[in-house]
Amino acid sequence: MGALDELTRPAADGDHVGGVPARLVASPGSTAEAAALIAAARELTVVIRGAGTKVHWGPPPRALDLIIDTRRLAGIVEHAAGDLITVVRAGTPLADLSLGDQQLVLDGPAGATVGGTVAANTSGPLRLRYGTVRDLLIGITVVRPDGKVARSGGKVVKNVAGYDLGKLFTGSYGTLGLITECAFRLHPVAAARVYVRAAAPASVVAAVLSAQVVPSAIELDSATGEVAVLLEGTPAGVRDRASVVEKLIGGELSEQAPAWWGVPPWHPDGIGMKLSVPKSRVPALAESGFPVRGSAGTGVLYAAPRDITEVERLRALCVRNAGHAVVLTAPPPVRDILDMWGPVPGLALMRRIKDQFDPGRRFAPGRFVGGI
C-alpha cells in the first residue's frame, strides 16, 4: 500500500458519491500519474469525479474506496486551428476552453468538465446541428482498470483505423476506466446568430425541420408553452432564414435565448429524467400534461416528474412512442426503489464488455445499466 499512500489522501466530508462515503481521494496530474495510481489501486473500488456536477447522477456505487478527482488533469494539449481540432485533458472545465473563433460545440449542463461531459454523454440545444459527444470526439486516451494506458482514434477527423473506443467510453459513466485526454473536431463560431421565440404548439417543430432554414437548435418548454429556434450563419443568411421561421411559428426575433434555454427543468434535489422519442412523437410528449423541455428538433427532452408514479407514466409514454426514458437523478428515497435506467436492449453484450474491461467490477460498481 506504500505507493497508494503517496498517491492518495484521506477523504473529507464532501467526498461521497450518492451518499456513499469514500475512504481515499487522489488527484493525478497526468496520464502517467493516473496510470500509476490505478495500477496501485487494483484492489480498490473507484469512482471518477470531475467538477462534480453529475457525480450524484445514477444509482449510488455498491462500494467506494477511492475517488479519482480529474481536475488536475487540465488544460489544452493542442489546438490546431487550421485543422479544426483540439486535444484537451479530461479535467478541463468546458467553460475554460478558449479557442478563438472556433468552438467545441458541447453545450450540456453548465460547470462540467470535458471528461464528465464525455462520460455522462450530456448534450444541449446545439445537438440538433452539431451532434453530440459521439459525433465530435475523434480520439481518446484512457487508463484501463488494470492501469494500462490505451488510446484509439487520433487527431484527424477522418479515420477508420481500429475500433472506435471513444464511442464505447462516451456515456459509460466511468465503468470502463478513466478518460484522461480527448481529441475533438471543432467548428467555426458563426458570424451571426439570432433566436426566434414564440408561444407556439409543439406541432410547429415539424414545420421548422422541413423548411430550408438549417436551424442550429429547436428548443421547447411546455411549461411556458414556448418554442425557440436558433439560427446561425452569415448575417444576410441568418436574417433571411429568421424571417422564414418567424412566419412559420409567429413570435419575435431576439438576441437573447429564453431563460430556460439549455437549463435542466428539475430542482437539484428533485427527480430529473431524460426522454427520447422519434421526432414526430415530440408533440405526444409535449401535450401529455407533464412539463417537458429540451431539444424538440432531435426528440430528446427533459422532465422533472414529482414522484415514482409520474416517472413510470412518463417512461410508459416514451416506450409507447418508440422511445425510451432514463432517470438521471433522484433523491435517495426515490432512487433506492426505482430502476433508474429502465429496460436496456443489448444488456447481455454490455455485461460482457464490462467483464472484459473491468473483470473485478471495481469501477463505478452498480452505477450503470443493469447493475453494471
Place this chain on the structure above:
Amino acid sequence: MTDLDALARRLRESLGSGQVITDRQELRTYECDGLAHYRVVPAIVALPHTAEQVATVVRACADAKVPFVARGSGTGLSGGALPHADGVLIVTAQMRRILDVVPEDERAVVEPGVINLQVTRAASPHGYYYAPDPSSQQICSIGGNVAENSGGAHCLKYGFTTNHVTGLQFVAPDGELVRVGGRAEDPPGYDLLGAFVGSEGTLGIATEVTVRLTRLPESVRTLLAAFHGVDAAGAATSAIIAAGVVPAAVEMMDALAIEAAEAAVACGYPPGAGAVLIVELDGPAAEVEAQFEEVTALCEESGAFEIRIAADDAERALFWKGRKSAFAAVGRISPDYIVQDGVIPRTALPSVLRKIDEVAAENGVRVANVFHAGDGNLHPLVLFDDGVPGEAERAETTSGAIIDLCIEYGGSITGEHGVGADKAKYMPRMFGDDDLDTMQLLRCAFDPDGLANPGKIFPTPRLCGERPGRHRAAEDEDRFPGVEVF
C-alpha cells in the same frame, strides 16, 4: 464427411439448397472483393434472405467453430470481405428491401443489401437524402457501409456512416439477434452501435439498419478552380477553412490525376492546370450565395488562374465526373496501380506532398494524387507496370512509405477504405500493443472464439481468457489460409 460438409448440409436443410453454394466454380465468383489482388476461395457461400437466416448460419458456424465472413456488394478496397478458405462467406446482397421511409422522423429502415444510392432515391421524393456518399454509391451496400464506416466526398460537412446510423439489428458472433437504438436518439447503455459501425465485420453482421435522412439542401453551388500547382491549391483550401467556411466538399487532383481523368472521361478541365480544386457549398440559398463569393475570392487570391462555376446540374456532374472516375482513370496511363488511403492533418498537405514526390522519385515510380483536401484524406495512386521486373515491389514500397508519412504527421493509415486484410500489418505502426490489446477486449466481448472475419484489422489476435475445452478456430493457422496474392 468433413466438418465443413456437415455444416453445408445443415445450412442446406435450414436455408434451402439454392441459397448454399459449394461448387468450386461458383465459389470462385466470391474469391475477392474490390481489392482484387488478394484471393481466397471460401469453403461455403450462404445467401440468406432474412435476418433469421443470417442468425441460423452464424449459429451453425458458432456450433461448428467455423469462421465466417460477411460480404455485401463486395466493393470494399481493403479486403474486408476477403473470404476464409475454411469458412463460410455470408452474402447479404439478397436482403435488399427498403423497409420504411419515415420523413417525419428523418429516418429510413433498410436491409443490409440495399444499395447506398437507393436510400437517397427512396427519400428524395420527400425532400430528403442519405448523406454518406462513397464513390461506389451506385453499387455499394448499406451493410458494407456500416461495416466499414464509409465516408465519401461530402463527409467534410456531413460526417461518416457512424454519424448517420441510429439503429441496428445485428447477429452477434454467437448467432444471437441483437437490436440497439432505433428512430430515437441516445439509447441507454454502452454505445454498441458506435462500437459496431466500422468494426469491419469482426463483431457480427448487420441485418437491419436505421439511418438518418438529411434534408435536401435548398441550394448547391459548385466551382472548379485551376491552379499552377498543388501548393497553391492547398493554400486556397487552408484559406477557405480559416475563413470559417465549412464546404460540403473540397476535392483536389494533381497534374497526373488530371491527365488520367482527361484520357478516360474527357472531363475538359482547364488546360495546363497543375492542380484543380472542386469546392461545393450547400445549404440555404442566401447562406450559400454569401459564402460562394467568399470562396471564389479566396481561390483567386491563392493563385487560381481559372475558375469555373457550374451553371446547372449537368455542368456540376461534369466537374465531379473527372474526380469520381479518377481511380479507374489511371488505368489509361498506367497498366497497374495501387490505390492508397491515408490521412494527414490538412495543414501538412504541402510538405507531405513534397515528401511523396521524393519517395516516388527514389523508387522510380509515379504517383497521381487525388484527395479529399478538406479533411486531409489522401488517395495517392501509385502507378507501375507489373511487366517490369521489380516495379511492383517498388510500388509497394512507395505505398508503404506514404502510410509511414501519414503516421509521422499525426494522421491515420486509413480514412475510409478500412484496415481489412490489407493494412492489419500497419496497425502496430499507428497503435501500441496496449492500444490494440484494449480494442480487442471489445472483440473478446462480442466474439471470444474469434470466428467473425478472423485475420482482419488486428495483426495478432488476442487470447480471450481461459476457455476450457474450447478451441480457437482461426488463430492457430496462418492468417489467411489458402490466400493467393496476385
